[in-house]
Amino acid sequence: MMYGRIQRWGNSQGIRLPKGVLNAANLRENDEVEIFADPGEIKIRKGRRYESLDALFAGYAGDYSPVEFDAGADVGLEVLD
Numbered sequence: 001m002m003y004g005r006i007q008r009w010g011n012s013q014g015i016r017l018p019k020g021v022l023n024a025a026n027l028r029e030n031d032e033v034e035i036f037a038d039p040g041e042i043k044i045r046k047g048r049r050y051e052s053l054d055a056l057f058a059g060y061a062g063d064y065s066p067v068e069f070d071a072g073a074d075v076g077l078e079v080l081d
Contacts, residue, residue, distance in 0.1 A: 004015045032047035050056040
């Protein structure tokens with residue numbers, strides 16, 4: 001187990017991750033990460049990159065179907081003649 005300390009970094013706070021932690025997580029400088037927060041816990045994992053929209057939605061089995069809705073009367077210049 002390795003330890004760190006949360007410190008001020010400009011108007012935010014930051015934590016430096018030891019090289020051993022990054023190596024164990026297979027993370028490198030400038031990798032994109034996803035950050036999740038729960039009470040008393042922060043999780044960081046390598047960001048997922050997808051080659052295409054087909055790859056992104058490969059496991060999607062939802063039944064979404066778009067619907068129109070009435071946003072009310074025209075109030076400005078949104079009507080095109």
